[in-house]
Amino acid sequence: MANVEKDALTGTETTGHSWDGIQELNTPLPKWWLYTFYACIIWAVGYWVVYPAWPSLSDYTKGVIGYSSRAEHAKEMEAVKASRSEWLGKFEEANVSDIVKDSQLLNYAMAGGRALFNENCAPCHGAGGQGAPGFPVLADDDWLWGGTLESIEQSVRFGIRSGHEEERVNEMPKYGVDGLITKEEMAAVADYVIGGLQGDGAGKTVFAEQCAACHGEDGHGLPEMGGPNLSDGIWLFGAGKDAVLAQLNSPKHGVMPAWQGRLDDVSIKQVSIYVHSLGGGQ
Amino acid sequence: MKHEIFEKNVILLAIGILLTISIGGLVQIVPLYTMEQTIEKVDGIRPYSPLELAGRNIYIREGCYNCHSQMVRPFRDEAERYGHYSLAAESMYDHPFQWGSKRTGPDLARVGGKYSNDWHVAHLIDPRSVVPESIMPPYAFLAKRELSFDDAADHMKTLRIVGVPYSDEQIATAKEDLRIQGMGEAGGDVEAFLARYPKAKIGSFDGDAKKTTEMDALVAYLQMLGTLVDFTNVDPETLYR
Structure with missing residues (x-):
């Protein structure tokens, strides 16, 4: 535009548009905003160099620090494991009956066991082990497969009719359907x-x-x-x-998954100790 | 005032917008199809069996994804609750994927094998019978609705168009495979079925062996989620991205 009109009051250039006598000003962007914007662009260039950023058709730029969210996650899991190693080591070495004799280990197992129970066991057995129709109560002293620490651990580890090769399994005959008795x-x-x-x-x-x-x-x-x-x-x-x-x-038969493989060894011991404590451990 | 030319010419403006968005799209999306790292190379991933696929269709129909995600992220809290983080490979045959974006209920990416079939059935019929604090709606009607067998092969053919490698044999045996997975030996050759769909769980999922219902299909689907990859055989470093 050859000769830009200026607004008389502010001295700002106008766009040349006017509606009903109202002129549109061409106010420039605030300086602080503009320079922040330029700074962000420069920051982005730095980011491309440091972090994984640009894809090609077969690969992508890895960045100079070689960041990977999954590697980072693995590192964090390792760090957690290391920070717990003093305790975890004791759990790995000891069997469940020895763990409960040590009051410190027992406390640790109870806290961990409760968290594990609520996530993994409570959906069937109820919070606190109160059970549901078809899903055994764990808070009483009536045990289908035994209520000693070792029996509970075995049930947790290998499951009931779970398909695991060391599963606990039995089958009540279909006395009516198969006509075994009148x-x-x-x-x-x-x-x-x-x-x-x-x-x-x-x-x-x-x-x-x-x-x-x-x-x-x-x-x-x-x-x-x-x-x-x-x-x-x-x-x-x-x-x-x-x-x-x-x-x-025609008997119903309950199924419990084998937790070995899904939970680690220490978790299985902790949750077994917690279940044993719920009311009727033998 | 160099942008005046765009402001005063709507066709040019449209072309300009298209060009800008295309560059963004091409740079971000196209390499995902060509890079080898996009989908991890792990053993065990296979297309869904016809019964699992029917269950997945019910999962989508009922909008389960509105409250349940299927995406364990690589964070410590998620790993400790749900297990190994999800891989792209684990949803490579999902069209559309079920990652979800909201967890009103728990993540389901690794729910397979976590609970018994009986629990899933009891929970779907009346969630509060087993989880008193649950706010999930009941899906009792699924146990009464017989599964439609006739469109099983069509669903598989459709998925084949978008790249799911169903073989001609798998499509031809779709109906038979539905029967086998829902009834076991009574439905046909279990061994041949397992060769087509390794690791598939077989049996009457809802406890009623006489008919295959939508409940059977949905539970069959839930029970296989996240179970195909054996992570004890995977070198974690090959998964780093």
């Missing part, structure tokens, strides 16, 4: 079981023949085989005759 026998043994395993009728005979091998002759359960205690009034898949009959007909 309807009358099923009803009799269901009555016997919910009646507190009392009396001398047909139910007792069927129980002795069919059930005692896993649930024990007195029905108190055989944890080494995962045979639940039937005498304590704690029912995993529901109380009452109908629930018992349903279980006899």
